[in-house]
Amino acid sequence: MEWIERLNRAMVYIEENLDGEIDVAQLGQIACCSAYHFQRMFGYMAGVPLAEYIRRRRMTLAAADLQGGQQKITDVALKYGYASPTAFNRAFQSVHGAAPSLVRQGGVPVRSYQPISFKITIKGAEQMEYRIEKKETFDIVGVSVPLHREIEKNFQEIPALWGRIAEDGTLPRLMELMDIPPMGMLGVSACGDSEQWRYYIAVATTGSTPAGMERYTVPAATWAVFPGEGTGQSIQTLEQRIVTEWLPSSGYEYASGPDVEVYLNADPQNAKYEVWIPVVKK
Numbered sequence: 224m225e226w227i228e229r230l231n232r233a234m235v236y237i238e239e240n241l242d243g244e245i246d247v248a249q250l251g252q253i254a255c256c257s258a259y260h261f262q263r264m265f266g267y268m269a270g271v272p273l274a275e276y277i278r279r280r281r282m283t284l285a286a287a288d289l290q291g292g293q294q295k296i297t298d299v300a301l302k303y304g305y306a307s308p309t310a311f312n313r314a315f316q317s318v319h320g321a322a323p324s325l326v327r328q329g330g331v332p333v334r335s336y337q338p339i340s341f342k343i344t345i346k347g348a349e350q351m352e353y354r355i356e357k358k359e360t361f362d363i364v365g366v367s368v369p370l371h372r373e374i375e376k377n378f379q380e381i382p383a384l385w386g387r388i389a390e391d392g393t394l395p396r397l398m399e400l401m402d403i404p405p406m407g408m409l410g411v412s413a414c415g416d417s418e419q420w421r422y423y424i425a426v427a428t429t430g431s432t433p434a435g436m437e438r439y440t441v442p443a444a445t446w447a448v449f450p451g452e453g454t455g456q457s458i459q460t461l462e463q464r465i466v467t468e469w470l471p472s473s474g475y476e477y478a479s480g481p482d483v484e485v486y487l488n489a490d491p492q493n494a495k496y497e498v499w500i501p502v503v504k505k
Contacts, residue, residue: 225505226476229254230268230341233261238338241281242302247273247372256477259414262374264477267466269339272375279336282318285311286333289326296323343471351469353449355502360443363409364400364432365425366393367439370414381410381422388424396433401426405497410484413439444480444501447473452495458484461498475502 233253237245250273251258265273281303288299300311300323315323319333326333368384370377388394397408404427411423423439432438447469451461470476480501487495 226254226471227341227343230264234339234341237277237280241277241284242304244304245277257414257479258372259370259374259412259420260477260482263462263482264466264470266375267463268341272373274373274375276336276339278314279318280338282315283334283336285315285323286319286326286335289323290329290333292327292329294327296327299323351449351464353447353469356446356448356499358441358444358446361403361427361441362429363411363423363425363439363441364428364430364436365397365409365423366435367421367423367425367437370412370420370422372420377422384422384424397424397426397436400428400430400433402429403427405483405485405499407485407487407497408489410486411439411441411481412483413481415479415481441483442480444478445503446483446499447475447502449498449500450496451498452493454492454494458494458496458498465498465500473502474505476505477501478503 233250236250236253247258247262251261254261254264256264262273265276269276271279285299285303288294288302289296296311297308300306300308303311305311305314312323315321315326318336319326321331321333325331366384366388368380370380388397394408401407406427409423409425409427411425412420413423414420421439423437425437425439427441447465449461449465449469451458478501482501483499485497485499487497
């Protein structure tokens with residue numbers, strides 16, 4: 224219950240700062256996890272990306288401010304963080320389907336998105352297999368791309384990187400370097416609050432770093448490891464179940480560290496994989 228209470232305190236922080244700056248790192252601190260993990264948890268639990276939820280809440284309040292025609296559109300835009308009237312108009316119409324000027328005149332229907340609160344519901348009819356594994360630091364070698372702080376913006380960058388290394392011969396080169404567990408192609412989201420966020424496609428190795436590749440040290444951690452199989456989409460379903468079903472009642476919570484996806488074979492239509500999340504006992 225304490226974990227859910229912290230998430231709800233983060234929701235209060237959002238509500239109190241809709242007319243100011245919302246610091247995602249602060250949200251992570253309130254929820255006792257990284258900004259990256261908070262956004263992942265929120266998206267899986269709320270069914271909407273964090274940035275979109277904040278946009279909807281701000282535009283709900285903006286519509287209420289404009290109705291009656293007493294406030295200027297430019298003032299309302301600035302109040303909710305839009306220095307550009309064009310950007311405000313675009314965001315407003317994406318939520319309400321009508322221009323701010325029409326809403327200000329009155330008689331135009333608008334949409335209202337109410338604040339989210341979290342609670343525990345009973346799930347779990349389908350079993351989840353997992354193991355807890357402690358590992359010391361280990362090195363990975365591969366290629367990477369920067370990750371945006373709004374994590375939903377990365378949904379094009381990451382698949383493009385996988386496609387690129389499959390075409391240019393990097394993938395078999397990486398496989399030859401793999402010599403320590405976890406034995407598989409790794410997708411590593413290195414997203415600590417004090418470092419630049421990057422996504423690595425890499426292997427665990429004790430070898431040297433070839434030209435054109437990068438090295439990253441995965442910190443020592445306790446990991447909750449969940450096996451799965453299916454298509455590439457099924458790993459997203461597994462990650463959602465980890466956050467919404469296993470984590471709230473597991474006795475664990477997110478620890479500081481990267482998320483790791485371990486791909487055990489190369490068949491995207493019949494994949495075998497593991498999801499590793501860093502955890503700490505509550």
